[in-house]
Amino acid sequence: MSQEYTPPPVWTWDAPSGGAFANINRPIAGATHELELPVGEHPFQLYSLATPNGQKAGILFEELLAAGHAAAEYDAWTINIGEGQQFSSGFVAVNPNSKIPALLDRSGAQPIRVFESGAILLHLAEKFGAFIPTTPSGRAECLSWLFWQMGSAPFIGGGFGHFYAYAPIKIEYAINRYAMETKRLFDVADRRLAESRFLAGDDYSIADIATFTWLSGLYRGDAYGEARQFLSLQEYQHVGRWIAEIDARPAVKRGRLVNARNGLLERHSAADFDTLAQEAASVG
Amino acid sequence: MSQEYTPPPVWTWDAPSGGAFANINRPIAGATHELELPVGEHPFQLYSLATPNGQKAGILFEELLAAGHAAAEYDAWTINIGEGQQFSSGFVAVNPNSKIPALLDRSGAQPIRVFESGAILLHLAEKFGAFIPTTPSGRAECLSWLFWQMGSAPFIGGGFGHFYAYAPIKIEYAINRYAMETKRLFDVADRRLAESRFLAGDDYSIADIATFTWLSGLYRGDAYGEARQFLSLQEYQHVGRWIAEIDARPAVKRGRLVNARNGLLERHSAADFDTLAQEAASVG
Numbered sequence: 001m002s003q004e005y006t007p008p009p010v011w012t013w014d015a016p017s018g019g020a021f022a023n024i025n026r027p028i029a030g031a032t033h034e035l036e037l038p039v040g041e042h043p044f045q046l047y048s049l050a051t052p053n054g055q056k057a058g059i060l061f062e063e064l065l066a067a068g069h070a071a072a073e074y075d076a077w078t079i080n081i082g083e084g085q086q087f088s089s090g091f092v093a094v095n096p097n098s099k100i101p102a103l104l105d106r107s108g109a110q111p112i113r114v115f116e117s118g119a120i121l122l123h124l125a126e127k128f129g130a131f132i133p134t135t136p137s138g139r140a141e142c143l144s145w146l147f148w149q150m151g152s153a154p155f156i157g158g159g160f161g162h163f164y165a166y167a168p169i170k171i172e173y174a175i176n177r178y179a180m181e182t183k184r185l186f187d188v189a190d191r192r193l194a195e196s197r198f199l200a201g202d203d204y205s206i207a208d209i210a211t212f213t214w215l216s217g218l219y220r221g222d223a224y225g226e227a228r229q230f231l232s233l234q235e236y237q238h239v240g241r242w243i244a245e246i247d248a249r250p251a252v253k254r255g256r257l258v259n260a261r262n263g264l265l266e267r268h269s270a271a272d273f274d275t276l277a278q279e280a281a282s283v284g
Numbered sequence: 285m286s287q288e289y290t291p292p293p294v295w296t297w298d299a300p301s302g303g304a305f306a307n308i309n310r311p312i313a314g315a316t317h318e319l320e321l322p323v324g325e326h327p328f329q330l331y332s333l334a335t336p337n338g339q340k341a342g343i344l345f346e347e348l349l350a351a352g353h354a355a356a357e358y359d360a361w362t363i364n365i366g367e368g369q370q371f372s373s374g375f376v377a378v379n380p381n382s383k384i385p386a387l388l389d390r391s392g393a394q395p396i397r398v399f400e401s402g403a404i405l406l407h408l409a410e411k412f413g414a415f416i417p418t419t420p421s422g423r424a425e426c427l428s429w430l431f432w433q434m435g436s437a438p439f440i441g442g443g444f445g446h447f448y449a450y451a452p453i454k455i456e457y458a459i460n461r462y463a464m465e466t467k468r469l470f471d472v473a474d475r476r477l478a479e480s481r482f483l484a485g486d487d488y489s490i491a492d493i494a495t496f497t498w499l500s501g502l503y504r505g506d507a508y509g510e511a512r513q514f515l516s517l518q519e520y521q522h523v524g525r526w527i528a529e530i531d532a533r534p535a536v537k538r539g540r541l542v543n544a545r546n547g548l549l550e551r552h553s554a555a556d557f558d559t560l561a562q563e564a565a566s567v568g
Contacts, residue, residue: 005456007448011463011514027467029475097432097472105424112421116431123424137396140389140407147400148381150431154438164291167457172289174458177446179295183311188381191313230295 024081030092037090039104040075040268047079047091048101050260052157052213052223053117057101058267059209059255060124060131065270066251069128071107076267078259118150121206131206142200145207148188153214155181165224179231182218186236189215193238208246216243308365314376321374323388324359324552328408331363331375332385334544336441336497336507337401341385342551343493343539344408344415349554350535353412355391360551362543402434405490415490426484429491432472437498439465449508463515466502470520473499477522492530500527 013027039045046061048054064072079085079100086098095102095115103120105112107127114123122143125132133139160178163171189211192199199207217223219233219240227233234240246252254273257263264272297311323329330345332338348356363369363384370382379386379399387404389396391411398407406427409416417423443462447455473495476483483491501507503517503524511517518524530536538557541547548556 005454007454007456007459007514009510009513010516011460011467013464014460025461025464025468027464027471029468029471095428096476097436108420110421112424113428114424115428116435118431118434119424119427122427122431136392137394140396140398140403143403143406144379144397144399147402147406147431147434150434151400151402151438152381154435155442158439158443162461163458169457170289170291171455171457172291173451173453173455175291176295176298177309180297180309180311183295184309184313187311187313192380226293229293230291232294 024084024086029096029098030087031089032084032087033089035085035088035090037088037094037104038075038077039106040077042073042075042268043071043105043107044074045104045106046074046076046101046258047094047103048076048259049079049081050256050258050263051100052153052217053099054101054259055213055256056117056210057103057120058258059213059252060121060206062251062255062258063209063249064124064128064130067130069130072124072128073269074267076258076264078265116150118146118210121210122146125206131204131209133200133203133205138201138203142205142207145192145199146210149207149210149214152185156185156214156218160227161224164227164230183231186215186218186231186233186239189242190236190238193242198242204246204249208242212243212246212252215239216247219243308368308370313380313382314371315373316368316371317373319369319372319374321372321378321388322359322361323390324361326357326359326552327355327389327391328358329388329390330358330360330385330542331378331387332360332543333363333365334540334542334547335384336437336501337383338385338543339497339540340401340494341387341404341408342542343497343536344405344490346535346539346542347493347533348408348412348414351414353414356408356412357553358551360542360548362549400434402430402494405494406430409490415488415493417484417487417489422485422487426489426491429476429483430494433491433494433498436469440469440498440502444511445508448511448514467515470499470502470515470517470523473526474520474522477526482526488530492526496527496530496536499523500531503527 037047046057048057058076061072061074079091081100086100092098094104094113097115101117101120103114105114114120133142155178160182163174163178198204199211218227221228258267264276321331330341332341342360345356345358363375365384370384376382378388378397381399385401385404387398389398398404417426439462444466447458447462482488483495502511505512542551548560
């Protein structure tokens with residue numbers, strides 16, 4: 001694995017050499033095996049995992065239910081990406097990009113597939129008229145921050161997280177590149193949250209949900225080893241204030257447990273959280 | 285610039301060492317200097333540059349005008365990112381993320397800012413009810429592909445393009461990582477376009493505009509040196525068929541000239557394109 005090198009005229013796919021997650025990275029799309037997805041009884045079928053992108057969907061569903069939108073009932077199924085379940089024929093039919101989360105909306109006459117976490121948030125927010133501002137300027141601000149998050153996360157996760165924590169070698173140039181951009185993104189959010197309670201304005205919205213799952217993991221120190229210290233994240237106090245407020249929401253606490261290894265691998269009803277709490281209490 | 289190294293406990297910002305564009309990458313957000321943006325007479329003020337993300341907005345404006353939406357008249361102003369114009373106080377007020385394109389929508393009672401190319405496309409498509417499907421399933425499919433493009437481009441541009449063409453050293457691991465992902469993304473699009481005329485279905489939409497500007501540059505061989513050969517992009521024949529169809533649209537031809545060095549640095553009316561064509565003819 002040399003460092004300074006001359007790329008060949010034509011790239012070829014060699015055996016995996018990419019550290020963690022190397023076995024699930026491929027240059028080819030499409031299904032690797034035939035398998036249908038499970039389908040439950042609720043209008044919405046979520047196929048996900050409690051990564052930052054996956055948590056977004058679980059949190060919004062729990063927020064919608066908490067806000068009284070009973071029609072937002074959902075079944076959540078874990079897709080084990082380490083085992084390649086995102087490459088099943090059933091999953092690829094819902095998301096041809098083979099990434100979690102993916103959603104099947106069976107609330108209408110015909111099932112509708114929705115993929116990409118940002119699209120799922122927007123689809124559900126529009127469907128229930130919730131967690132998205134109704135004024136033209138508020139909506140534009142919310143969409144701007146939502147797309148900002150979607151275009152930024154690859155620099156945080158696929159960039160900084162990969163090269164700082166997951167890559168098989170520590171490459172100084174790449175770590176510097178993505179550390180700088182990750183800090184800049186925290187600073188963009190920090191300045192916005194210095195002037196506004198939430199990203200899109202006074203009200204909590206899908207832009208907050210999308211951004212929260214990414215920034216909070218790093219800020220708390222949950223993600224990427226010593227990244228919190230490495231990036232001096234304590235500097236971003238307005239981000240910290242905003243994370244604390246969102247962390248305290250009961251629906252967020254529940255949403256983070258959906259499709260989580262230490263939470264609910266499957267979620268089919270509100271009672272599942274009670275069962276989990278009882279189990280935790282009996283262990284403690 | 286060593287390769288295998290141990291990151292320090294706390295990252296610090298040293299002098300720029302990042303190759304092309306190094307001088308415009310900073311770990312800090314916000315304005316570096318006071319300067320207001322110019323404002324023209326039309327309802328929409330676009331601040332952009334003809335990069336793949338910037339071209340999206342110019343193309344959609346030209347498509348809207350070509351489709352008869354006379355209210356979509358716009359002034360386009362070039363933001364020279366190499367000179368740091370995205371860090372002016374005026375630009376930061378419209379886009380706190382300091383990236384092109386940014387839009388000021390002055391068509392209503394109060395000016396509305398919109399930033400991120402995906403948000404600009406969606407804002408305009410919704411405003412004019414054009415280039416976005418009207419059925420629930422069509423809209424969901426369009427949003428899914430639009431967000432897919434927004435979440436994917438950082439792997440193509442900030443990832444593959446950077447490490448293959450712009451970084452000061454060629455790092456084999458990083459080039460392999462992003463070459464693989466760029467090929468996978470082309471394959472995702474290729475398989476979709478094998479079954480569907482456009483990404484969201486039978487009709488050309490903002491999902492196509494967003495994806496076209498990125499894939500076409502690499503596919504034609506315009507972007508990143510020998511990337512077309514390196515990535516064997518001729519394999520993706522359905523992408524090629526779709527690029528040829530979109531390339532042929534007159535509005536796309538005009539849109540690609542907006543805020544381009546070899547096109548219109550400023551665009552204020554349809555006549556500007558005629559002037560450009562006459563100049564080209566007189567030179568030829």
